[in-house]
Amino acid sequence: MNVYDGQRIASMLRGRGYTQTDDYTDADIIILNTCAVRAKATDKVFSALGRIRTEKKPDAIMGIVGCVARESGADAFKRVPELNFVLGPQSYHKLPEILDNPDIKLLNIDLGGLEKFDEMPQMDASPAVAYIPIQEGCNHCCTYCIVPYTRGREISRPFDDVVRDTVHAANTGAIEICFLGQNVNGYKYTDDSGKIYRLSDLIDAAAKLDAIKRIRFTSSYPTEMTDDLIDMFRTEPKLLPFLNMPIQSGSPDVLTRMNRPYSLDLYIDIVDKLRVARPDVQISSDFIVGFPGETDSDFEQTLAIAKRIKYINSFSFKYSPRPHTAAALMPNQIPEKTKSERLYKLDELLNEIQREFNESCVGKIMPCLYEGPDKTGRHAVYRTPYMQQCIVATLDPNSPQMANIEITAANKASLRGKII
């Protein structure tokens, strides 16, 4: 979501004559687009601001947008007096106000809903992977999560608006569409005639566009995985066989305290249905270890579900207490050392499963999307349908954007392959 927000802001600034620089000491405007999901992310924002304020050009405009802006509000100006603006994740369309009046202090952390989508100009050009937000906010009040506070209640965007943005992306360079939402598969829009649109309808509309070769969506909530959506994995070949569906913990007790009211049986049932619909589908998850009250036995159940589902490309984190959340006030907070030990164990397991999966890909031919040169500038990086990074040894300036690649080698982090 932040990548998308950043692209919209960059496009708007280009429209006003700005160009992008990687050197903030030379910038006329500096914007930190921020994430508040963990305390560490918030801390990094303020430490970066401390550095930037002493090194930036004296008259450069500096501000923060996103969830840390919403979390900190006016307090951010007290902590960093050089800040010119603090704009929440639903207010960054107000940026032109500060560009027109750089002498004011602009604070807006309102939860304005969908205004930003209408008020920001369309992007000038789409990257090959176009992120298209289809909703804002979340109604699942997971007890550890700050998102309902920073992004507000869930609102689905009108179907026609999402289709308009998808067509625009396809016409301006997109090859892959990634529909975005905090609870993306809960998308539900009712038009004036009473017709209800779901995520499956959006996938269907995107698949009809010739320029679009790949479609995915993130992030899914298990109980919103409706049959029409599962069926899309059977019927729509452009929908990638890869799904992020966070389970967070394998312990029913922890899930209850997290206020994630699904049983492991239900979760496994959904995965089984997906695998019947699309036998090559792979699932990714997010995990939180060291949630308040998590026992060794709870943690063992998390390891057990990870082994059973064989998650790939997953994200695991130590529980981080966040303001405005119920879990931050729960008793039995877990010591950092225990959290670190559990995270290490879980990561070892997830890495091992990833390595096994990557190795199982050797010899296969996969349609992959060109991402760009690698860090050395000598090799081309492609993304497989499972979001694995695949390095192709030669970098052709005319690298095809979509290529069939034979996977020739694998390790736990990436694949190697050759275009055939």
Ligand code: SF4
């Ligand atoms: S479903 Fe996701 S975004 Fe919504 S409250 Fe839970 S963790 Fe946060």
